[in-house]
Amino acid sequence: MTQPSQGVRRSYGVKAAPYGFLLPAAALFVLFFALPIGYAVWLSFHRIEVKGLGLGKGSRSEVWAGLENYTSALTDSELAHSALRILGYGAIVVPVMLGLALFFALLLDSERVRARSFARLAIFLPYAVPGVIAALLWGFLYLPDVSPFHYLLDALGLPQPDLMDGGPLYFSMANIAVWGGTGFNMIVIYTALRSLPNEVYEAAKLDGCSQLQIALRIKIPMVAPSLVLTFFFSIIATLQVFNEPTTLRPLTNGIPTTWSPLMKVYNDAFTGGNIYAASATAVVLALATFVLSFALLRLSNRRTTQGATR
Template identity: 50%
Template structure:
């Protein structure tokens, strides 16, 4: 009886973690493993003619070389980079700015402002893209109506190069609230004694924000940076939703759109699996690089 009682606590952590582990294996590891296995295969026509049949053969890294040399996929990564250069810094900058403003003691209506900034994040991405799409269309855009009434002509929201800013605006509008909540929560965890000491030394609110608050919330800023980069690499819903509204968005405008085309339109699952694997590895690599650089700067600051 004593041995049984002692063995129960040892099994308890594994029993509590078992459902999460099973879900992770079933919905994460197995699909990833299957995608990697599929990326090493290819379809070949055996027998020729109308009586030929499609067979699945092992081709090694052939799909990866083919994908990496695909000009459409490379161009989609270039467009994604331009989109990220616009969306990520503005999202993080506005999130940090709003969090710092809401943390100022003299600011009123903090709860209302915090909720108002966060509400766009609760709107599904497809719905947000549709809403902004009608704001961008020349026939329904209130912005183009104002400029046309002033004799300036319509605003080309859905044409290059303004398309990048239009897509980035949707991501910024929806992502600022989520990142702001993370940074604001980190700000609320800073001891009030640090602010009092800074005020006693003669620092104003701007100096406190720049020299006390920002350095202390850098871990939260780094975390939101990683989230924003991952979200950028997974861009799909916004350009796919706006695609029927403009000819500037092709079927392979973003990497995930190219993967969708290969998988469900051209029925080239091995190429789609190889592209997905490359995109996943790129996401992990970018996240690791950002975290390494952030940790290095933190260690240098501590020294």
């Protein structure tokens, strides 16, 4: 009579084991991801109502605001201007960073390259530098009073551009992002290149293809999924830019407190003290990121399917 019950318990324990392993990750996901998102959504539908001078007890109360915070966020000119700045910033960062990452990956995958391991580490190393430290390093290199580049330009009698204001500011911050993110994207693309079968390259060489033709007609099309993946990562990182402008802001007057959308959220929440409007803006940014990523993914899948059918 006891043997069947022990067998059932053992079978139940084996089936429940995977859920036991997933439980810590699920708990962390709920505590540090799902609950904060849910709380931000809840805050976005509320506001503070002030009675009288707002000094007495009970003079401030949290009330339901409906879509009021979302309407204010969508009609906020500062948020629109910050979104336009991010579009200009992303138009520089994404193509340059992915272009360099693809170039370095193809170069490292070439048979003629020497010291491949050292080169791979050297290109990837800037990614290991924290974003705040990288922004500080480049920020001091941009300052005319301490930058060795400005000293050399002055010694040569050449003009010294102000890299911390106006249009050059976009290129200055884009340079920080490209310097730090190229190595990670290069590793992703390079890993995909190393997984390709050698038989394809050998067949192309027998057909008389040069290294350039192999790279353009074989390697790049076959690592297209990795290119799409790095493109999505770059788009999401661009929409969430915060470290670079926030770190460079004390060094120049050309960066407002609402330069990027996330800086606008931070300013509303911690400087203006309106966490409800900041939550609504954060939810709008999250939805915009999701819609943009989903649309790009659908477009990429459609083009991949059309190419396969042909």
